Amino acid sequence: MLRRYCLLAALFACAPLAHSANGIDLNVNNKAARVTVDFDLSNNLQVDANLYHHQDKGNVFGAGLHLTGAATGGRDPLRAGLGGRLLRIDSKVAGRDDGTALPLGGFVNYTLPDYNRFVVGGSIYYAPDVLAFGDVTRYWEYNAWAGYSVLRDGQIYLGLRGIRASFDASPNVTFDSGVHFGLRLRF
Numbered sequence: 675m676l677r678r679y680c681l682l683a684a685l686f687a688c689a690p691l692a693h694s695a696n697g698i699d700l701n702v703n704n705k706a707a708r709v710t711v712d713f714d715l716s717n718n719l720q721v722d723a724n725l726y727h728h729q730d731k732g733n734v735f736g737a738g739l740h741l742t743g744a745a746t747g748g749r750d751p752l753r754a755g756l757g758g759r760l761l762r763i764d765s766k767v768a769g770r771d772d773g774t775a776l777p778l779g780g781f782v783n784y785t786l787p788d789y790n791r792f793v794v795g796g797s798i799y800y801a802p803d804v805l806a807f808g809d810v811t812r813y814w815e816y817n818a819w820a821g822y823s824v825l826r827d828g829q830i831y832l833g834l835r836g837i838r839a840s841f842d843a844s845p846n847v848t849f850d851s852g853v854h855f856g857l858r859l860r861f
Contacts, residue, residue, distance in 0.1 A: 701833060701856030705729045706849070718743045720755060726837065731849045734837065736761040740780065751787050756780040759799060763810055763839050765849075771841035773808025777801035777815065791823040793831075812840040819856070827860040 699710040710724035720742045726734040740757030758778045765771045779799030786792045796818040803811050815838075821831030833856055837849040 695861060697858065697860045699856060699858045701831075701835075701854045703850075703852055703854040706731075706854070708854075720757075726849065728849050731767055731847060732763070732765040734761055734763050734849060745782065751785045752782060753784075754780060754782045761801075761813065763813065765839065765841065765844070765847045767844060767847045769809075769841070769843045771809035771844055771847075773806065773810030773841070775801040775807070775810050775813040775839070776805040777813050778805070779815075781817075792820070793823065793829065794818075794820045806840075809841045809843065810839055811842055814838055821856075821858065829858040831856045831858065 695711045696714045697712045699708075699712075701708050706726065706728040708724060708726040710722055712720055712722040714720055718741055720738075720740045722738045722740075724734075724736050724738075726736075736759045738757060738759035740755035742753065742755040745752040745754040757780065758776055761775045761777065763773055763775060777799035778801070779797060781795060781797035783793055783795035786794075797816065799813075799815045801810075801813040806812055814836075816836045817833055819831045819833030821829045823829045833854050834852070835854055836851045838846055838851075839849065840846050
């Protein structure tokens with residue numbers, strides 16, 4: 675119960691950050707929720723902070739830095755970002771392992787040119803043992819999604835996510851491997 679109150683307090687502590695944010699993304703399924711807040715800096719740099727919580731498996735807290743931009747010419751329907759994240763991983767499974775990881779990766783978003791309210795995208799991040807610390811020996815994550823912009827700055831989407839970490843003392847922990855529903859807002 676104390677963990678739930680701490681999680682709720684952390685979300686409220688992030689509320690002032692959302693005021694100066696460029697976007698917020700909230701996605702859920704039956705057992706898990708993730709909230710991400712992103713900030714656009716100068717020179718095509720984007721910073722994000724996120725919190726992933728699974729009722730049975732644990733939490734992943736993170737912050738990322740990406741270089742973003744158009745990956746194609748013309749009307750720029752394909753946008754991408756390359757960078758990394760610093761993650762704190764707390765597992766509730768087996769030995770209650772925890773640690774940090776620095777996964778590298780990126781994301782892409784493609785807006786259909788003739789149907790510009792439809793967007794598809796994905797991301798992938800990986801941290802081998804050399805970029806994992808504490809009890810964590812490896813971390814990987816993938817996301818794929820398709821969305822519809824109900825408003826120009828408000829999008830709903832359906833996604834597929836996989837989050838897995840390996841630990842010293844316990845087997846691989848799959849934090850998530852399923853479908854989620856999301857809401858993305860731009861400010």
